[in-house]
Amino acid sequence: MTATFTAALPANFTTAENPIRIGQIGLGGGIAGSHLNEMLANVNFRVVAGCDPNLLDPRAKENANRVETHGGKIYATHQDLLGDPNVEAVVIAAPHVTHKSLTLDAFAAGKHVLCEKPMATHPDDCRAMVEAQQAKGLIGAVQMQHVGRNSMLALRRRLQEGTIGRIREIFLTSLWWRENAYFERVGWAGKKMINRQWNLDGVMMNQGIHYINQMLVIAAPGNLPAVATARNINCALYRFHDTPALEMEDAAFITATLETPDSPRMTALVTTCYRPERHAIDIIGEGGRALWNGTGYLFADGKPLEEFNDDNREFDGSSRVFNSFAAAIRTGVAPITAFDKIARTTEFILGCYAAADWRISPAPWDQVEALPDVHHRTMQGRCLPSELMPRPKWA
Ligand SMILES: NC(=O)c1ccc[n+]([C@@H]2O[C@H](COP(=O)([O-])OP(=O)(O)OC[C@H]3O[C@@H](n4cnc5c(N)ncnc54)[C@H](O)[C@@H]3O)[C@@H](O)[C@H]2O)c1
Structure with missing residues (x-):
């Protein structure tokens, strides 16, 4: 077998001097808090925004408060978040069926995307996401922490x-x-x-x-x-x-x-x-x-x-996927997912x-x-x- 496993991540990569200004789409779900934990503790990211259509949900509210405490803005819709020029990338933590449309909207707004799994539930949708990403020259990665x-x-x-x-x-x-x-x-x-x-x-x-x-x-x-x-x-x-x-x-x-x-x-x-x-x-x-x-x-x-x-640390894998996303944005190397x-x-x-x-x-x-x-x-x-x-x- 001659093929390569692409797991490229520049050694000792850091973008702490210029962290990725990221917005989180979806604040109320089970996975939302984990992503916020990761990004708030990771020097390569600065959480500058978050959105959820259901900000009355107690968990969404709590996470929105955390984003605001760290200087981020909260929006009711992803369109508003994507219109924020300070946001350069988004992490999507919303249900499966939203992944394609949220990703396409994000690329159209010029933002890099780290999307929760499944990337999408149909190959045609995945193809559309890859095409949009390549057409825009942006980074698209999936949060598959076990890969990392x-x-x-x-x-x-x-x-x-x-x-x-x-x-x-x-x-x-x-x-x-x-x-x-x-x-x-x-x-x-x-x-x-x-x-x-x-x-x-x-x-x-x-x-x-x-x-x-x-x-x-x-x-x-x-x-x-x-x-x-x-x-x-x-x-x-x-x-x-x-x-x-x-x-x-x-x-x-x-x-x-x-x-x-x-x-x-x-x-x-x-x-x-x-x-x-x-x-x-x-x-x-x-x-x-x-x-x-x-x-x-x-x-x-x-x-x-x-x-x-x-x-047995699944969450080390999660950090690696986030870091590889950051490295991809700053250096152009392909993300591991x-x-x-x-x-x-x-x-x-x-x-x-x-x-x-x-x-x-x-x-x-x-x-x-x-x-x-x-x-x-x-x-x-x-x-x-x-x-x-x-x-x-x-x-
Ligand atoms: N990587 C993992 O191990 C892992 C673990 C859990 C969940 N997930 C994935 O994360 C995704 C979310 O799962 P969950 O259990 O947290 O879902 P959930 O339904 O509990 O929460 C989703 C949140 O997204 C919000 N939302 C819905 N539409 C939105 C939109 N258009 N814009 C912004 N926010 C929107 C909802 O209001 C809700 O707060 C799923 O695709 C799931 O597969 C991945």
Whole structure:
């Protein structure tokens, strides 16, 4: 494999002398406070504005107060925020279906964009965002904090160096836990469409996207055109939760290859039905094995070779993504979660829905325990994911 994993971030980069003057779009959500924490503590940023259409919401109000305390202005609409000449970049912390339109408006106003995941829920929208970004010569990045984790970057570097040889198989297990109340907390959670737009808030587009993206990066790193088409994908979708708020899948089994030379076979299970939560990416190469399980290991001949520790700190990854966004704006180097790279993850997930024929089978909770077991046997080629429940068409 000759491609490169692009994780360029100038060593010791700082723009503390000239911090990015940033505005936050969306102040009231669960993620809004985390972004403010990050930016207020990060010398590379100065929060100069914030907006939310619902400033009466207690959380939005609290975050608006924080922005004002630090000298920032608060607006009721994103149009007003984008009209502020002091704002040079925005971070978007609003629901999925707003990502495309907010991004296009921001680019039209000449602002750089760091957008929450999913970048958008349809490949056409992602393409429009990439085109607008390139036409304007601005920076577009996605807040995918796991991409920036130390262990992931170190492991990717080792894989690129060829430490385990050509990669043959990648097994992703991404087990999350969400209760019914999670899907009942806001109107868009778990829904297929919102305002006649694709919302697709299932486990693949929401939680699983972080690790599906990692799997794709490992399978087709760097600048290879990693567009996965539906004919390479098998996918079975299930719904275990029994709240009407959840219309989408909460468990997905995926097997796929990419239309790239020497693509490894990928096998994935992503679910929000399993606790304790745990995540692992097992990578089998011709000359060894690498396991990412929150930190990351390399094995040779079955024996541990090296461990990469990132203290399990998701938030270090978040800082790195923010810093890489700042570096991209000041130096022009590509951010580690550049729009054109992350867009392929949305394309892949849409391919999964197409491969499953958009069919989500109901599944009873008493089968939850079987999820990792079915996945494990799938990994070993001993069964199909469809063994779990009614057979999908392709099985
Ligand atoms: N990276 C991560 O790990 C992570 C974690 C949580 C959420 N997210 C993502 O963040 C996004 C928001 O999630 P949430 O749970 O915080 O949502 P939420 O619905 O709880 O909050 C969204 C906020 O955005 C505001 N908003 C809506 N439309 C707006 C607009 N046009 N302009 C400005 N503000 C607007 C709402 O009033 C609300 O305050 C989602 O896309 C989600 O996937 C990412």
